[in-house]
Structures are given as structure tokens and as C-alpha cells.
Amino acid sequence: MDGLSIDDVSMVFTLPNGGEVHALEDVSLHLKPGELMAVLGPSGCGKTTLLNIIAGFLAPTSGQALLNGRLVTGPHKERGMVFQQGALFEWMTVAENVSFGPRMGGAPRPEIAEKVEHLLGIVALREFADKPVYQLSGGMQQRVALARCLANDPDVILMDEPLGALDALTREKMQGLVLKLWKETGRTIILITHSVEEALFLGERLVVMAPRPGRIHKEYTLPFADQGVDGDAREIKVQPEFISTREEILSMIWEMEEEIMGGGEAG
Amino acid sequence: MADHRNQPSALAIWLGIADNTFTRQKTVKFGDASAVNSGRLWSIVTVVVLIVAWWIATVGGILDPIYWPPLDGSLYPWDNPNRARPGVVDRFVSLMVEGYRNVPLWEHIWTSVKRVLLGVCFGALVGIPLGFAMGLNSVARGLLDPVVEFIRPIPPLALIPLVILWLGIDEVAKTFLLFLAALFIMLIAARAGVNSVRISKVHAAYSLGASRTQVLRHVILPNALPEIFTGLRTSMGVCWGTLVAAELVAADQGVGSMMMIAKNFLQTDVVVIGIIIIGAIGFAIEMLMRVLEGWLIPWKGKG
Ligand SMILES: Nc1ncnc2c1ncn2[C@@H]1O[C@H](COP(=O)(O)OP(=O)(O)OP(=O)(O)O)[C@@H](O)[C@H]1O
Ligand SMILES: [Mg+2]
Numbered sequence: 067m068d069g070l071s072i073d074d075v076s077m078v079f080t081l082p083n084g085g086e087v088h089a090l091e092d093v094s095l096h097l098k099p100g101e102l103m104a105v106l107g108p109s110g111c112g113k114t115t116l117l118n119i120i121a122g123f124l125a126p127t128s129g130q131a132l133l134n135g136r137l138v139t140g141p142h143k144e145r146g147m148v149f150q151q152g153a154l155f156e157w158m159t160v161a162e163n164v165s166f167g168p169r170m171g172g173a174p175r176p177e178i179a180e181k182v183e184h185l186l187g188i189v190a191l192r193e194f195a196d197k198p199v200y201q202l203s204g205g206m207q208q209r210v211a212l213a214r215c216l217a218n219d220p221d222v223i224l225m226d227e228p229l230g231a232l233d234a235l236t237r238e239k240m241q242g243l244v245l246k247l248w249k250e251t252g253r254t255i256i257l258i259t260h261s262v263e264e265a266l267f268l269g270e271r272l273v274v275m276a277p278r279p280g281r282i283h284k285e286y287t288l289p290f291a292d293q294g295v296d297g298d299a300r301e302i303k304v305q306p307e308f309i310s311t312r313e314e315i316l317s318m319i320w321e322m323e324e325e326i327m328g329g330g331e332a333g
Numbered sequence: 334m335a336d337h338r339n340q341p342s343a344l345a346i347w348l349g350i351a352d353n354t355f356t357r358q359k360t361v362k363f364g365d366a367s368a369v370n371s372g373r374l375w376s377i378v379t380v381v382v383l384i385v386a387w388w389i390a391t392v393g394g395i396l397d398p399i400y401w402p403p404l405d406g407s408l409y410p411w412d413n414p415n416r417a418r419p420g421v422v423d424r425f426v427s428l429m430v431e432g433y434r435n436v437p438l439w440e441h442i443w444t445s446v447k448r449v450l451l452g453v454c455f456g457a458l459v460g461i462p463l464g465f466a467m468g469l470n471s472v473a474r475g476l477l478d479p480v481v482e483f484i485r486p487i488p489p490l491a492l493i494p495l496v497i498l499w500l501g502i503d504e505v506a507k508t509f510l511l512f513l514a515a516l517f518i519m520l521i522a523a524r525a526g527v528n529s530v531r532i533s534k535v536h537a538a539y540s541l542g543a544s545r546t547q548v549l550r551h552v553i554l555p556n557a558l559p560e561i562f563t564g565l566r567t568s569m570g571v572c573w574g575t576l577v578a579a580e581l582v583a584a585d586q587g588v589g590s591m592m593m594i595a596k597n598f599l600q601t602d603v604v605v606i607g608i609i610i611i612g613a614i615g616f617a618i619e620m621l622m623r624v625l626e627g628w629l630i631p632w633k634g635k636g
Contacts, residue, residue, distance in 0.1 A: 122539075123536050142542070143540065143541055153531070153536070153537040166543075200635035
């Protein structure tokens with residue numbers, strides 16, 4: 067079957083003291099090629115764990131992830147990842163970071179150069195190509211991370227709070243960029259975020275997860291991402307429907323957070 | 334064009350009596366310890382005061398040349414001109430021109446520096462791969478850990494008797510001692526460098542399609558370089574100290590041996606020159622390594 071399937075995935079971490087954390091329990095999802103799904107949920111509900119399983123960094127305790135019918139057994143360049151921060155190679159220049167995947171894969175030089183040129187154009191960093199990445203601002207670094215991931219033409223792009231460390235304005239600009247890349251490249255994208263607004267604005271589909279054990283609580287199908295591709299972000303975000311969905315999800319997450327706090331069980 | 338009228342001179346900035354735009358940009362302040370102003374003017378004051386004090390003590394004849402040499406032999410009011418001895422400045426000139434006991438001063442220095450470089454080189458060549466093995470492989474870690482943890486707290490000087498028993502006192506013995514001193518520092522530094530890699534960088538590389546070897550070569554190795562370089566700097570310092578001490582025990586050439594021989598002839602001036610050279614070379618090594626570090630590993634601490 068085409069697309070990304072997550073079948074009954076459970077993940078139980080065993081702690082050094084013998085305790086167990088049920089980070090995920092029976093999570094099932096299917097993403098068609100080209101879908102953009104946003105994932106929301108209170109802290110500790112297993113979002114990163116889910117992404118790590120899809121990326122192949124973690125093997126689930128039970129269940130499986132499949133991409134286009136093939137079992138995920140480890141990391142692969144068909145599944146690219148954009149981390150929150152600190153995953154760029156600071157000993158390389160911007161261009162070297164972006165070209166990392168193709169270089170490791172042994173692509174011919176002219177092809178690599180062309181690709182880097184093209185991608186740096188898209189993320190508007192052409193004049194920084196030969197700068198070391200640590201000289202760039204946080205927002206610029208995340209654009210490099212995006213370009214680096216795209217350079218490999220992955221089928222699926224996994225993003226774990228890629229914009230979490232950015233200021234509000236940069237963040238809004240980056241959201242536009244993510245939408246643009248999604249439409250232009252037609253990739254399947256899973257995006258984890260803590261911002262309900264961001265999830266609503268970017269997610270064609272939106273999954274809200276609940277903690278203890280980590281599971282899917284509610285799913286939405288949303289129209290805003292499609293409008294956002296050429297529409298005005300501000301206008302979309304003041305639509306009554308946008309606002310009411312936002313409030314609904316916010317109070318949903320609030321309730322879960324309260325439960326965790328009120329439950330009183332520490333750790 | 335920039336307005337240069339109010340720019341302080343480079344000399345003023347170097348001395349620390351003026352700020353330029355760069356030093357003003359740094360805003361972290363704690364009292365006066367802002368690390369912005371070099372304060373070099375005051376360093377110069379210290380040096381000048383020390384030299385002037387020495388000069389006054391020399392001219393005034395306050396010093397006993399057996400315990401501390403005059404700055405210059407010709408300045409000292411000797412009771413008996415026939416017993417006049419050289420001071421530090423004139424002795425230094427004669428050491429440079431004629432050498433000490435037929436060996437030019439620079440050769441003593443070079444002998445010592447060469448021993449350190451050899452020791453550190455061998456230590457790095459063996460220690461870095463072992464450190465990598467320990468960082469990457471649990472079998473290597475398990476095998477080597479007891480040895481490393483046991484030898485680590487032993488000061489290299491404590492190994493001198495054993496090394497002399499095994500290898501005598503020749504060049505090989507000294508290089509071997511320094512090799513041991515550098516080996517464990519380099520091994521621990523390389524292991525720490527491997528362990529310091531952020532897991533997200535390794536993950537990123539794998540999901541970009543890198544193989545295990547490529548992750549090692551392009552992520553783990555460059556990521557470990559800052560730690561390895563710090564290890565090199567530390568082992569240079571430690572080896573330099575160890576070597577001088579070893580030369581004091583047994584050697585016929587090198588700065589330490591020169592001082593030991595001079596001591597037997599009550600040549601305090603040579604001893605003091607030796608001390609100054611040891612300090613100066615240790616300082617020069619440290620400075621050189623810092624410059625190299627800024628040049629080779631500009632990304633240090635910026636991950
Ligand atoms: N390696 C691990 N060992 C033990 N427990 C773990 C491990 N990784 C995650 N967990 C636990 O699994 C649960 C889910 O963690 P996860 O990082 O997936 O949460 P998250 O939803 O990404 O949270 P956040 O929004 O704070 O990033 C948490 O309770 C966490 O403590
Ligand atoms: Mg997380």
C-alpha cells in the first residue's frame with residue numbers, strides 16, 4: 067500500500083529502576099503520499115517517540131511502521147528528519163551541510179552543486195553558502211536544516227518541533243516556507259508542534275495525542291493548509307472556524323495537562 | 334565611509350586603555366571582570382616593576398649571587414673584582430654565543446622540545462585510536478577501562494624509576510616516559526570527544542543516508558576534534574613539565590640537565606636562566622596551541 071502506515075505501534079520503555087513507561091499504546095495511522103499531518107499533545111505524550119519509530123531510530127515494542135509497503139527497520143534517506151535545533155554539522159559550511167546527503171550517496175559533483183544552488187535559492191540563503199553554519203541566526207539555521215533534508219528527496223519528512231526555538235515573526239515566515247515546500251515538492255510531512263495555531267495552519271490533518279499511555283485522542287481534517295498556500299496567513303487565522311477549532315483543542319490539551327498535574331503521581 | 338576620527342588606536346586597544354567597537358559589543362560584565370578590556374597596561378607595569386626591583390637590588394648589591402644572580406654582572410658592586418661572576422643578561426648572551434659546556438643553548442632547548450614533540454606524537458598516535466575504540470565499542474571499553482582508570486591517577490614522574498630500570502636513561506627511555514604521559518591524556522580526551530556527540534547529529538546523518546563508516550568519518554571524528562585538541566594542549570603542558578623533571582634526574586642534554594649541572598657548580602645564573610626558559614617555552618607552547626586551535630577548529634564550542 068502506498069503511503070506511510072503505522073500499525074498498532076506500542077512502545078514501552080523500561081527504566082533503570084525496573085519501572086515501565088508506556089510511551090505509546092496501540093497507535094495506528096495512515097498517511098497518503100503528499101499528506102501533511104500535524105501532531106499536537108501535552109508534553110510527554112509520546113510524540114517524539116512516535117517520530118523516532120517512523121524514522122527508524124527506535125524499534126517499537128510491538129507493531130510496525132511501513133513506508134510504501136516496506137517495513138521500517140532502521141534510518142533511511144527515504145525518511146528525512148528536521149530536528150528542533152543543534153543537528154546541523156557545525157564543522158561544515160552551509161553548502162556542505164545541505165549537500166551532505168547527496169555527497170554521502172556519491173552523487174556526481176555537478177549535480178550536487180546544482181541541487182545546493184537550487185535549494186539555497188528556495189530557502190533564500192544563497193549568499194551564505196560558504197559561511198560556517200554557527201554564524202547564522204536560529205531561523206537561518208532551521209532553513210539550512212530544511213534544505214539539507216530536501217536535498218535527499220525523501221518520501222517522508224519528519225519534523226520534531228522544527229520551529230519551536232524561533233521567535234514569533236520568524237516562525238510565521240517559516241510556516242509559510244513549510245507550506246510552500248509542501249505544495250511544491252508534494253512530500254508527505256509529519257510535523258510535531260506545541261503551537262495549536264501552527265498545527266491548525268499547517269496541518270491538512272491534525273492528530274491530538276493523549277498521555278499515559280501515549281495514544282491518539284482525536285483527529286481532525288482541516289481546510290486551512292490548502293488556503294494558506296496562496297492565501298493570507300493573518301486572514302486565515304482570524305476565521306471563526308479557525309478560532310473555534312483552536313479553542314476546542316486548547317481546552318482539550320488543558321484538560322489533559324490538568325489531569326497529569328492533578329493526578330499527583332510524580333515522574 | 335566609516336568615521337575614523339573617534340577610533341582609538343590599535344595600540345591603545347591592545348594595551349587595554351581604550352575600547353573599540355568589538356570590545357564594546359561584549360556586554361557580559363561582572364564588576365571589572367568583563368573580559369573586554371585586556372588590562373595589558375597593568376601587566377606591563379608588573380613586569381617593569383619586577384625588573385626595576387631586580388636592577389635596584391643588583392646595583393645596590395643587596396643580592397647574594399649564590400642565591401639569586403644579579404641582573405648583569407657588570408652592574409654588581411663585587412667586593413673582590415677577581416671574583417666577579419656573570420649576571421643573567423651577560424650569561425644569557427654567552428650561552429647563546431658560546432653555549433653551555435660546548436653545547437649551544439638552542440641545542441639544549443631543541444633537545445627538550447624535540448623529546449616533548451616525539452612523546453606527544455606517539456601518545457596521540459596510539460591514544461586517539463584507543464580512545465575511539467573505547468568510546469565506540471563496549472568490548473574495547475571493558476578491556477581497557479581497568480588499565481586506564483588505574484594508571485590515570487599516577488603522576489608520570491612516579492614511573493621514572495621503572496622506566497629507568499627497563500630502558501636506562503637514554504633517549505628512548507625519555508620518549509617512552511613522555512609517550513606514557515601523553516597516551517592516557519589523549520586516550521581520555523578522544524573517548525570524551527566521541528561521547529560528546531549529540532545523538533541528534535548522528536541520527537541526522539543516518540537519516541540522510543550515511544553509512545556507519547561515513548558517520549564515523551564525517552560526524553563523530555570532527556565532533557571529537559575540539560576535545561582531542563584540548564587533549565593535545567594538556568599533554569604538551571604535562572609532557573613539558575614531566576620532561577624537565579626527568580632531565581633533572583638523568584640526562585646529559587636538555588634544559589633540565591643544564592640546570593642540574595649548573596647547580597653542581599653553584600652557577601645560580603644558569604639555573605635561573607633555565608627556569609625562565611622553561612616558563613617561556615611552556616607559555617609559547619600554550620600560545621601556539623591556542624592559535625592553532627582557533628585556526629584549525631573555529632567551530633569549537635559553537636555546536
Ligand atoms: N529513552 C527513554 N527511556 C525512558 N523513557 C523514555 C525514553 N524516551 C522517552 N521516554 C518517556 O516516554 C514518554 C514520551 O516521551 P516523548 O519524548 O515521546 O514525549 P513528547 O510527546 O515528545 O514530549 P515533548 O512534547 O515534551 O517533547 C515520556 O514519559 C518520556 O519520559
Ligand atoms: Mg518531544
